[in-house]
Amino acid sequence: MTNLDKLIKHFERFPGIGGRQARRFAFHVLTLPDADVTEIAELLTNLQSSVIECSRCHRFFSKNDGPTEMCSICTDGNRDRSKLMVVERDTDVQSIERSGIYNGLYFVLGGTIPLLESAESNKLRGGALKASIDAQITEDLTEIILGFSVNPDGENTGRYVETLLKEHIAEHNLTITQLGRGLSTGSELEYADPETIKNALKNRS
Amino acid sequence: MTNLDKLIKHFERFPGIGGRQARRFAFHVLTLPDADVTEIAELLTNLQSSVIECSRCHRFFSKNDGPTEMCSICTDGNRDRSKLMVVERDTDVQSIERSGIYNGLYFVLGGTIPLLESAESNKLRGGALKASIDAQITEDLTEIILGFSVNPDGENTGRYVETLLKEHIAEHNLTITQLGRGLSTGSELEYADPETIKNALKNRS
Amino acid sequence: MTNLDKLIKHFERFPGIGGRQARRFAFHVLTLPDADVTEIAELLTNLQSSVIECSRCHRFFSKNDGPTEMCSICTDGNRDRSKLMVVERDTDVQSIERSGIYNGLYFVLGGTIPLLESAESNKLRGGALKASIDAQITEDLTEIILGFSVNPDGENTGRYVETLLKEHIAEHNLTITQLGRGLSTGSELEYADPETIKNALKNRS
Amino acid sequence: MTNLDKLIKHFERFPGIGGRQARRFAFHVLTLPDADVTEIAELLTNLQSSVIECSRCHRFFSKNDGPTEMCSICTDGNRDRSKLMVVERDTDVQSIERSGIYNGLYFVLGGTIPLLESAESNKLRGGALKASIDAQITEDLTEIILGFSVNPDGENTGRYVETLLKEHIAEHNLTITQLGRGLSTGSELEYADPETIKNALKNRS
Numbered sequence: 043m044t045n046l047d048k049l050i051k052h053f054e055r056f057p058g059i060g061g062r063q064a065r066r067f068a069f070h071v072l073t074l075p076d077a078d079v080t081e082i083a084e085l086l087t088n089l090q091s092s093v094i095e096c097s098r099c100h101r102f103f104s105k106n107d108g109p110t111e112m113c114s115i116c117t118d119g120n121r122d123r124s125k126l127m128v129v130e131r132d133t134d135v136q137s138i139e140r141s142g143i144y145n146g147l148y149f150v151l152g153g154t155i156p157l158l159e160s161a162e163s164n165k166l167r168g169g170a171l172k173a174s175i176d177a178q179i180t181e182d183l184t185e186i187i188l189g190f191s192v193n194p195d196g197e198n199t200g201r202y203v204e205t206l207l208k209e210h211i212a213e214h215n216l217t218i219t220q221l222g223r224g225l226s227t228g229s230e231l232e233y234a235d236p237e238t239i240k241n242a243l244k245n246r247s
Numbered sequence: 248m249t250n251l252d253k254l255i256k257h258f259e260r261f262p263g264i265g266g267r268q269a270r271r272f273a274f275h276v277l278t279l280p281d282a283d284v285t286e287i288a289e290l291l292t293n294l295q296s297s298v299i300e301c302s303r304c305h306r307f308f309s310k311n312d313g314p315t316e317m318c319s320i321c322t323d324g325n326r327d328r329s330k331l332m333v334v335e336r337d338t339d340v341q342s343i344e345r346s347g348i349y350n351g352l353y354f355v356l357g358g359t360i361p362l363l364e365s366a367e368s369n370k371l372r373g374g375a376l377k378a379s380i381d382a383q384i385t386e387d388l389t390e391i392i393l394g395f396s397v398n399p400d401g402e403n404t405g406r407y408v409e410t411l412l413k414e415h416i417a418e419h420n421l422t423i424t425q426l427g428r429g430l431s432t433g434s435e436l437e438y439a440d441p442e443t444i445k446n447a448l449k450n451r452s
Numbered sequence: 453m454t455n456l457d458k459l460i461k462h463f464e465r466f467p468g469i470g471g472r473q474a475r476r477f478a479f480h481v482l483t484l485p486d487a488d489v490t491e492i493a494e495l496l497t498n499l500q501s502s503v504i505e506c507s508r509c510h511r512f513f514s515k516n517d518g519p520t521e522m523c524s525i526c527t528d529g530n531r532d533r534s535k536l537m538v539v540e541r542d543t544d545v546q547s548i549e550r551s552g553i554y555n556g557l558y559f560v561l562g563g564t565i566p567l568l569e570s571a572e573s574n575k576l577r578g579g580a581l582k583a584s585i586d587a588q589i590t591e592d593l594t595e596i597i598l599g600f601s602v603n604p605d606g607e608n609t610g611r612y613v614e615t616l617l618k619e620h621i622a623e624h625n626l627t628i629t630q631l632g633r634g635l636s637t638g639s640e641l642e643y644a645d646p647e648t649i650k651n652a653l654k655n656r657s
Numbered sequence: 658m659t660n661l662d663k664l665i666k667h668f669e670r671f672p673g674i675g676g677r678q679a680r681r682f683a684f685h686v687l688t689l690p691d692a693d694v695t696e697i698a699e700l701l702t703n704l705q706s707s708v709i710e711c712s713r714c715h716r717f718f719s720k721n722d723g724p725t726e727m728c729s730i731c732t733d734g735n736r737d738r739s740k741l742m743v744v745e746r747d748t749d750v751q752s753i754e755r756s757g758i759y760n761g762l763y764f765v766l767g768g769t770i771p772l773l774e775s776a777e778s779n780k781l782r783g784g785a786l787k788a789s790i791d792a793q794i795t796e797d798l799t800e801i802i803l804g805f806s807v808n809p810d811g812e813n814t815g816r817y818v819e820t821l822l823k824e825h826i827a828e829h830n831l832t833i834t835q836l837g838r839g840l841s842t843g844s845e846l847e848y849a850d851p852e853t854i855k856n857a858l859k860n861r862s
Binding site (some may be wrong): 539540541544547550551553597601603606629632634635638640643647649650651653654655657 | 744745746748749752753755756757758759802804805806807808811834835836837838839840841842843844845846847848849850851852853854855856857858859860861862
Binding site (some may be wrong): 187220 | 334335336338339342343345346347348349392394395396397398401424425426427428429430431432433434435436437438439440441442443444445446447448449450451452
């Protein structure tokens with residue numbers, strides 16, 4: 043396999059990229075000025091050392107945000123420490139922060155557990171989640187919010203986290219909630235599925 | 248304008264049909280056996296007389312469902328008469344009935360009020376809605392549920408109904424609710440809009 | 453089955469219409485003024501008698517176009533009678549006329565022969581095609597153009613017509629051609645299929 | 658700007674990639690094993706030196722294909738040297754080679770000239786094209802094929818090349834052709850645009 047083919051193989055593993063687009067990426071790189079290619083290679087090499095995984099919520103943040111091992115959210119004295127939202131990925135944190143409505147802390151699980159996969163074989167941060175909860179309990183944690191997508195993998199992951207935290211929840215008298223279900227922006231009643239209608243009725247207000 | 252063109256014009260006013268498909272409909276009719284065309288013409292002619300608009304909820308139902316002026320839902324003694332859901336169209340009733348989760352009564356408003364249109368110019372059944380509410384108040388109505396789509400027209404129509412019913416609600420101590428908002432089936436947190444995230448957080452449970 | 457359900461069944465057989473849209477059509481009819489419904493029913497009933505199938509090309513045309521049994525194209529003295537294009541449907545004639553580039557005559561076969569269906573079982577106008585060709589031969593017909601879509605059914609129908617006309621072609625020394633293949637508007641070379649590239653190369657000019 | 662943000666900016670310039678997907682790429686890199694990141698960085702750094710731009714057709718090829726400055730197509734004694742096809746990009750060459758139907762040589766222009774851009778400001782390999790043509794003229798070149806997409810940019814680029822080569826063509830009595838236009842695979846007559854119908858009629862055979 044040539045170097046070109048090897049690079050294409052790596053690009054094919056990028057999220058959402060197929061063989062044809064991976065190939066176009068490689069040709070794109072070939073047309074870049076040397077300085078750009080060098081910079082990309084250096085950024086890649088140094089990315090993991092210039093980015094820190096927050097020791098508390100495990101989301102990634104840039105080192106120059108501060109000299110700490112914890113991210114700007116986890117160290118923010120104004121955030122509401124009674125709430126912890128567990129999400130799949132870093133991008134979920136960004137999506138919720140953009141909405142400007144949530145003021146609690148987060149925990150990034152690192153992925154989902156696909157329906158047909160055993161929880162044991164996954165690489166999710168189950169142990170780290172327990173540790174973060176323990177730390178936050180000393181700061182008056184009362185509620186854990188499951189912030190997962192409404193699809194089979196998201197719901198399976200929700201059940202996994204509930205089972206994982208069963209004892210913690212009982213012992214520390216925590217509430218476990220999930221994000222509300224109902225009609226989302228753009229939903230038309232005529233085309234809504236029964237499950238969504240059921241939730242929309244239950245959550246009417 | 249030829250008869251063919253006249254028919255095409257009528258088909259163009261069918262919901263979701265453009266000029267090209269209207270034309271294909273006309274050619275489709277031309278290839279049908281005489282007996283089919285005759286039957287369609289008769290069904291059309293007799294449709295309005297074989298279908299009754301329920302005097303209570305104003306949805307359409309077939310005459311052979313019974314000898315009554317009210318539909319099978321409005322006359323069903325087992326439905327919960329404390330609830331009335333106001334919806335845009337007949338197809339919304341069907342969508343909610345399919346979910347099997349709602350046991351109250353309905354009122355079909357007959358459409359929406361587009362954002363930029365004045366409420367006065369519309370042909371919605373505002374007067375009939377008040378009459379149906381009055382009738383149901385004698386049957387212990389306590390809650391009016393706004394069952395509209397989550398889009399500008401649906402929300403505008405919701406505001407119109409609230410204004411319309413203001414006095415009724417105050418006088419009879421009714422509760423007015425809207426269908427719950429939140430993550431609907433298939434929603435991915437990463438792509439959810441801020442409004443949906445806000446509602447999902449508010450309605451967490 | 454109620455009249456409403458019967459009408460919905462008929463609408464479901466309209467080209468491109470599924471159950472849900474057929475139902476919306478029926479509710480649309482229910483909201484129409486009586487006068488409109490009556491007009492539609494009359495137009496449908498009279499459509500076949502107000503529209504004539506041209507005795508030569510078998511496309512449909514409105515009676516008030518003239519007192520003839522042949523359509524305005526077939527009777528047009530300025531059309532080039534050396535060419536006859538065989539197409540599937542009336543709408544194909546319209547599409548080609550819109551392009552303004554073809555000045556010969558047409559024959560509407562009335563459909564395609566799906567790949568897995570025997571030619572015998574179909575209702576295509578094979579016999580009428582032969583008759584129209586015979587008529588045009590007296591008017592100096594030299595070329596028969598196969599105007600079919602480039603998909604399996606279209607190509608199967610092309611082969612059927614070639615076989616059907618084998619003797620006519622040989623006897624009267626006719627040329628049989630098919631519409632040119634190549635890159636169509638919007639084709640990008642990178643995404644073109646091998647067959648299209650092959651034709652584009654063969655037909656380069 | 659943090660290193661993370663810088664990398665995201667680079668990914669945003671990859672073909673077809675928006676801000677959100679660029680961000681997901683960066684997070685993808687963060688989750689990769691060190692060894693993979695190192696390999697990607699090295700492949701990027703060495704790509705331009707492990708890949709050669711063919712001195713004749715200017716497409717990229719891997720060095721280990723051979724010890725030459727020309728690619729395997731340009732050095733292949735069995736290719737038909739009477740033909741030269743000018744294309745936009747490397748991926749076009751691959752698309753045509755996949756079809757297995759063309760046996761001439763290629764020239765990769767390196768892009769298109771957008772309709773509203775002046776030809777002078779572009780970075781296309783106009784000079785190199787002339788040099789390659791000169792070289793191939795000694796090998797009996799007779800035809801230059803314009804292999805561009807059928808869209809405004811592709812057609813504008815075709816006109817640019819024609820103007821650029823005007824004198825060469827006249828002087829050496831070359832033929833300049835473009836890929837044939839017509840119905841491509843999947844084209845339905847009813848939906849074909851007038852230009853495609855016109856070409857399909859002109860190129861019928």
